[in-house]
Amino acid sequence: MNKFRTIKDPEVLKKNESMAVKVIKEINSIFLFRLKVQEPVPEYVWFDRSVPVNLNLMGGSFDEHEVGSLQVDVCYFPMVGYKTGNNCWQVIYPAQIIPCEAPKKKFLGII
Numbered sequence: 001m002n003k004f005r006t007i008k009d010p011e012v013l014k015k016n017e018s019m020a021v022k023v024i025k026e027i028n029s030i031f032l033f034r035l036k037v038q039e040p041v042p043e044y045v046w047f048d049r050s051v052p053v054n055l056n057l058m059g060g061s062f063d064e065h066e067v068g069s070l071q072v073d074v075c076y077f078p079m080v081g082y083k084t085g086n087n088c089w090q091v092i093y094p095a096q097i098i099p100c101e102a103p104k105k106k107f108l109g110i111i
Contacts, residue, residue, distance in 0.1 A: 031044065035080070042092055043080075043081065043083075044079065044080045045078055045079045045081075046078045047072045047078075047095055047097065048075075049071075049072055049074070049075075050071050050072065051071060052102070053070040053097070053099050056089070056091065056094075057079050057089060057091060057094055057095060058079065058095045058097050059094040059096055060096060061098075069102055070102060072097050073097070073098050073099055073100035074097065075096070075097050076096050076098065077095060077096035078095055079093070079095035080093040081093075
């Protein structure tokens with residue numbers, strides 16, 4: 001990450017580096033310990049690129065009326081939840097995604 005930016009002020013650089021360490025420790029704490037002590041134990045799911053957007057499992061900056069034409073471009077935080085008895089997801093925290101427009105399907109009609 002540091003090859004993409006230059007921070008000239010040493011105080012800001014030190015503060016930035018200390019925040020990065022805190023964020024990494026907190027993420028490790030959440031995924032390695034806090035999720036394991038809940039009952040039922042939740043799972044986390046990263047959505048692959050090109051998966052259609054599902055409002056029940058995903059969140060992000062898009063309008064609800066656009067969902068039919070959107071797909072996942074980047075999933076930057078996983079969906080956290082657990083499967084219920086009827087194989088549906090009980091979502092604790094929805095996945096955070098950056099959507100993109102789904103490519104239009106070409107009609108290859110045979111006459």
